[in-house]
Structure formats: C-alpha cells, structure tokens
Amino acid sequence: MISKTEYSPYFEQYMQLVAQNQKSILENLTASQKDFEETLRKLPKEKGSFAYAEGKWTLKELIQHIIDTERVFCYRALCIARNEGTNLPGFDQDVFVDNCEVHGRNYYDLLDEMKTLRESTLQLFKSFSDDALLRIGLASGNKISVRALGYLFSGHQMHHLNIVKERYL
Template sequence: MISKEEYASYFEQYIALVSNDKSIIENLKWSQQLFDEVLRNLSKDKHNYAYAEGKWTLKELMQHIIDTERIFGYRALCFARNDSTDLPGFDQDIFVANDNANKRDYFEMLDEMKTLRKSTIQLYESFEDIALLRIGTASGNKISVRALGYLFSGHQIHHLNIVKERYL
C-alpha cells in the first residue's frame, strides 16, 4: 500500500483515482484500456476540438499525457537506479505551445500512447521491490518510484475524466 509520505500532496488528486488494491502494472493496463476505449472511437470533428477558448484541443491533451509519461518515466528510472540528482520540473504550457499536436495524426497519437504505456509497464516489470521504495526529488518535491507508478495511471484517468466531462 502506498503511503502519502511518498509523494507531494499535489499528486493526491491523481493517485486517489487509482486502486491501491491493484498493483502498479494492473493499474497501468486498466487506465490505458479505458483511455483507448473512450478515445479510439471519437468522431473526427472532436480530434482538434477544444471545449473553450484558450483550452487545449483533444490532440494537445493527448500529447500532454504522452509528454508527461515520458518525463515521469525518466524520473522513475533515475530514482529506481538510485540516482540522487535533483531533477527539474517542466512547464506543461510551454510543452503544449511547442508540441505540434494539432498537425499530427490522431490515431498515430493513440498508437504512440499505447506503445509508450507498454514501455512503462516493461520498465516497472524490471524494477525489484526495493527499487519501488526509492525516493528522489523532482520539481523540488520528494516522490517514490512506487508513487510515480500510480501517478501514471492517475494522471491519465484525471484527463480522461476531463475528456468525458468537457470534450464529449
């Protein structure tokens, strides 16, 4: 069971969306399946849709999830390997402003997310239990490899909930 001491309070909003009774791997598979089921069959007019002026399009939101998973995956790898380097944060709005998402093929993005998630699962399958408990610092906050594992799924579900509420 994950402890709230393993992550900054800000991440509670994401981690609370996944089951502590399921393993990290089970949650990763579950959240990716839900994500793909909802987004795979949307009509083409939704692909570049933003629910309000100044909000991200669906493609930008998907690219944000992809980018965040890559960054958090790097953090998990560093901390699992016992690298004590403080890692920097990232500005999601700068990333989105420079991501070219709206010119990308929607289905290629979905496939990229699926491939990336498989890679994340394989990364976590490679970690020994002791590695999951290691804690590092990113964006000035302490976080465990285990908490990052749950965060991947929680972040994806958080944005999937936004898609359901505001984009569909």
C-alpha cells in the first residue's frame, strides 16, 4: 500500500479510510465519488442550506470545501509529479469557505461540478507514470508523495461523507 513516510501525520485519519479496502488510487477515486454521488443526489436541493449545528458548514459549503481541496491538492500533485521542487503553499479551508459565495448556487450544480472535477482528477492520475506517483515534494512544509495525494482525495471525501451520513441526513 502506502508508507506513512509519504504524508504528514495530519492526514492519517483520511488515509486510514482508504487503507482498509486495498484498492488502487483510481479504484478509490471512482468508488468514493460513486458513494458520494449516490448519497447526495437523492437529497432535495433545500437540504443544501442545512447545517447540523450553529457555526457548522451547510451541506453546500461542505461540498464546495471538498471541491476546493481537491483542486488545490491536484495542483500539488501536478507540481510534485513534474518535479517542481518548491514548498507549495498551504491554504486556509475556513477562509475558502467564508469566501466561496455558495449560498446562491444550485445544490445540484455543485454535485455536477464535483463529478466533473473527479473525472478530471482521474485523468490526471492516469497520466502519471509509476515513477511520478512515487515522487515526494513539500506542501505546507510537509513531505507528501503524489501517490499519497491520490489516496488522500478519496479519504477526504469519504471522511466528509461519513459526517454527512451521521449529522446531515
């Protein structure tokens, strides 16, 4: 599978979710998106404005967070795969959510955007050679491999979908 030396301990909770199933990066990306889509597509669009508690993200904000994170991390994967060599900057997820202006967006459009993004992510990871997947770079001052990023997308999505199932449905 993947070595814990390929990612920061911060990501362990996400990596544990994908470590259990022994699937490839591409299989995980496909399976986690399918579960995400099947669960959230059934909900009425009004549910998109629901937050389970004061100060928590709405469902639309949560979906936008997953989209934004995957975009940022795809950029990281591309830079590392291409041997960029610089310490890639971090991002503040709360600032992103505070400024995503998602409340006026259609709930189902967000799901469509996530589906399209995941298809793009799949194509990106199909393009990486075995050597590129093993490359390790720096992001937010921490080592991470391209391969770890590929698994991280699924684990992050699965983590948030578990929260949705527990607290939003």
